[in-house]
Amino acid sequence: AQSVTQLDSQVPVFEEAPVELRCNYSSSVSVYLFWYVQYPNQGLQLLLKYLSGSTLVKGINGFEAEFNKSQTSFHLRKPSVHISDTAEYFCAVTTPFGNEKLTFGTGTRLTIIP
């Protein structure tokens, strides 16, 4: 079974400052990793995904994440945040076989301070 840990439940950041949202996973087999964003009162939107290949993946809205197998991490970063980035961010993991159900972390609420 897989698990995901998002250590930071809330992250306040000043506008135009950089941000890193942390995600660590646990799995005995190879994994696919995802970051989803949930804007207030909306559904889940895919930000980016890691399937294989380059460990640095770029997503929408200027976000990127780096897969680190030795540290079992997949941290999400953005060099300069905007007010519109205020949302809940979920890291998720699945395995590349079977029904590929997603296991989510508990989420990190990113609040941008003007």
Place this chain on the structure above:
Amino acid sequence: EPEVTQTPSHQVTQMGQEVILRCVPISNHLYFYWYRQILGQKVEFLVSFYNNEISEKSEIFDDQFSVERPDGSNFTLKIRSTKLEDSAMYFCASRNPGRANTEAFFGQGTRLTVV
């Protein structure tokens, strides 16, 4: 761009009543899922559906829950006798099983409130 659609967006029901949440997955997708998110908590897997049968279900998905793909386009989640603790946001998702397109696409969710 194709998308997963869910109806209704919000449903209020009395405890003990049956509810059916509806989803229209992306048309060429083959895997279908229901997840739920209790307010303030993480998104949890309920059930996956493939080839017209349940492929996996979580411990949450007890005998009160059922899923169906009645007509080749809709995918429904039925809760037979709702409890207060069933109040949550329910998300439908679908996926194309090809390796290059393995991400799940989520609907906007149905907020179920049991009173």
